[in-house]
Amino acid sequence: MTTSRRHLLALATASLARPGLACAQGAGRVVVIGGGFGGASAARALRRLAPALDVALVEPNAAFIACPFSNAVIAGLRDIAAQSFGYARLAADGIRVIAQAATGIDTNPRRVTLADGSTLAFDRLVLAPGIDLRWDALPGYDAAAAAATMPHAWKAGPQTLLLRDRLAALPEGGLVVMSVPPNPYRCPPGPYERASLIAHYLKTRKKRAKLIVLDAKDAFSKQRLFQNAWKALYPGLLEWVPLSAGGKVTAVDVASGQVRTDFETYTPDLANIIPPQRAAAIAELAGVADRTGWCPIDPDTFESRLRPGIHVIGDAAIAGAMPKSAFAANAQAKACAQAVADLLADITPAPPRLLNTCYSLVAPGYGISVAGVYRPANGVLTDIEGAGGTSALDAPAETRAAEARYAESWFHTITTEAFG
Amino acid sequence: MPGTGRFLLPIAAGVLAAAFLAAAGPPPGAAGCSGCHGAALPGGIPAIAGRPAAELSAALLGFRDGSRPATLMDRLAKGFSPGELQDIADWWEEQR
Numbered sequence: 052m053t054t055s056r057r058h059l060l061a062l063a064t065a066s067l068a069r070p071g072l073a074c075a076q077g078a079g080r081v082v083v084i085g086g087g088f089g090g091a092s093a094a095r096a097l098r099r100l101a102p103a104l105d106v107a108l109v110e111p112n113a114a115f116i117a118c119p120f121s122n123a124v125i126a127g128l129r130d131i132a133a134q135s136f137g138y139a140r141l142a143a144d145g146i147r148v149i150a151q152a153a154t155g156i157d158t159n160p161r162r163v164t165l166a167d168g169s170t171l172a173f174d175r176l177v178l179a180p181g182i183d184l185r186w187d188a189l190p191g192y193d194a195a196a197a198a199a200t201m202p203h204a205w206k207a208g209p210q211t212l213l214l215r216d217r218l219a220a221l222p223e224g225g226l227v228v229m230s231v232p233p234n235p236y237r238c239p240p241g242p243y244e245r246a247s248l249i250a251h252y253l254k255t256r257k258k259r260a261k262l263i264v265l266d267a268k269d270a271f272s273k274q275r276l277f278q279n280a281w282k283a284l285y286p287g288l289l290e291w292v293p294l295s296a297g298g299k300v301t302a303v304d305v306a307s308g309q310v311r312t313d314f315e316t317y318t319p320d321l322a323n324i325i326p327p328q329r330a331a332a333i334a335e336l337a338g339v340a341d342r343t344g345w346c347p348i349d350p351d352t353f354e355s356r357l358r359p360g361i362h363v364i365g366d367a368a369i370a371g372a373m374p375k376s377a378f379a380a381n382a383q384a385k386a387c388a389q390a391v392a393d394l395l396a397d398i399t400p401a402p403p404r405l406l407n408t409c410y411s412l413v414a415p416g417y418g419i420s421v422a423g424v425y426r427p428a429n430g431v432l433t434d435i436e437g438a439g440g441t442s443a444l445d446a447p448a449e450t451r452a453a454e455a456r457y458a459e460s461w462f463h464t465i466t467t468e469a470f471g
Numbered sequence: 472m473p474g475t476g477r478f479l480l481p482i483a484a485g486v487l488a489a490a491f492l493a494a495a496g497p498p499p500g501a502a503g504c505s506g507c508h509g510a511a512l513p514g515g516i517p518a519i520a521g522r523p524a525a526e527l528s529a530a531l532l533g534f535r536d537g538s539r540p541a542t543l544m545d546r547l548a549k550g551f552s553p554g555e556l557q558d559i560a561d562w563w564e565e566q567r
Contacts, residue, residue, distance in 0.1 A: 096502075378506050378507075382502070393496070404550070406550075420543050422547055424550025435550040439549075440546050460507070461507045464510070468506070
């Protein structure tokens with residue numbers, strides 16, 4: 052069925068049920084919490100789709116520091132200024148940008164409480180809070196440890212610079228250890244891109260240095276592409292230790308600098324600990340996170356399975372086969388905005404078709420990608436069989452160079468759509 | 472039947488009013504394209520907004536059946552039927 056027919060049918064159905072709905076079309080108050088790829092994209096899409104909506108974006112930070120390409124910052128290949136995006140253009144679009152933290156969310160009546168005690172009423176809420184690092188998951192690893200000598204750098208900003216600077220200070224012949232968490236976590240291929248670019252840095256800047264990647268998993272995103280590249284580019288320099296070979300980090304000790312597994316104790320010159328994660332705390336406060344720490348959603352609308360009226364997108368959501376990526380958050384934002392605009396107009400949203408694309412750099416000028424196409428099936432977002440997958444294993448150097456260019460191009464486009 | 476006529480008229484009017492007021496949503500998948508295809512950088516991913524639908528659908532169908540060389544678009548195009556790809560091409564031609 053074509054779109055226009057599909058929508059007419061939905062409209063006709065809605066009209067039969069509520070003859071007066073046309074008067075209400077487009078009106079309503081939507082609050083978006085979180086100014087990352089998901090939240091900023093959702094706020095803008097809502098303004099575009101339904102200009103009569105009152106759209107507020109609640110985000111305490113004056114600028115968003117983007118994670119994609121932050122691994123290039125760590126490896127000295129990119130300035131962090133290229134990662135920073137403000138909200139001035141969103142305000143110019145007519146979005147009310149509220150520079151405060153949300154401290155409470157009620158659904159009866161529907162309102163958000165802000166840090167200064169004021170409240171925002173909403174008809175529908177879009178929650179795009181991103182992740183929190185779990186400080187209770189790895190003995191010895193907490194916020195103080197991360198800020199001192201064992202950065203996670205899994206939220207871009209000061210942590211990115213700390214890891215960059217500590218890498219730059221590594222002695223020749225030094226040892227770097229990375230700890231990679233079990234699934235699910237933000238950006239599935241991210242740790243392996245980081246390992247690749249740190250290895251590139253060591254190869255070009257630090258003679259005889261070595262990187263050991265301790266992994267709580269036996270398999271990972273784009274695995275064969277990464278491993279083929281490591282074999283070709285970083286032989287003897289990058290060692291990956293999977294779960295089955297004792298890769299799971301069980302504890303760290305900041306005082307001694309030790310990183311422990313069940314079988315070994317490492318004392319690296321630099322430890323980068325990427326801890327387990329969950330949806331940011333506001334999700335639990337809103338009652339939309341389940342016992343896993345993540346947020347179950349209806350895949351047609353991204354509405355919470357636990358709290359009607361609250362939609363959850365991006366890394367915080369349990370989005371089935373879709374990974375926790377910037378592209379996915381942006382794609383979900385646009386689908387969710389359409390659903391919210393439809394619901395506020397008493398139109399039944401059509402099931403979305405969603406895309407994901409993730410580029411990774413294994414070296415400057417050497418890019419690889421994974422892609423997927425998804426649709427709701429049996430209540431979850433499911434891979435469409437026969438679509439998606441990774442870059443060809445045997446692709447020529449020109450293809451790798453093209454994918455590295457496309458990665459830059461993608462970052463430019465998606466940040467422009469969200470913030471520019 | 473006069474009664475039926477009186478009953479249908481308000482519904483038809485309601486449908487038309489709603490259809491007129493509500494922005495037609497993009498066809499399935501089309502909103503995702505702008506995650507990559509925006510203002511083109513030199514040597515980067517090409518812009519698609521406002522391109523002729525015939526050109527876009529020829530590219531998408533070629534990606535889908537493998538006849539057109541691709542880095543990534545072949546993997547995405549396979550997630551759609553030819554008719555769905557045509558709808559996406561038609562919609563993007565109308566975008567600015």
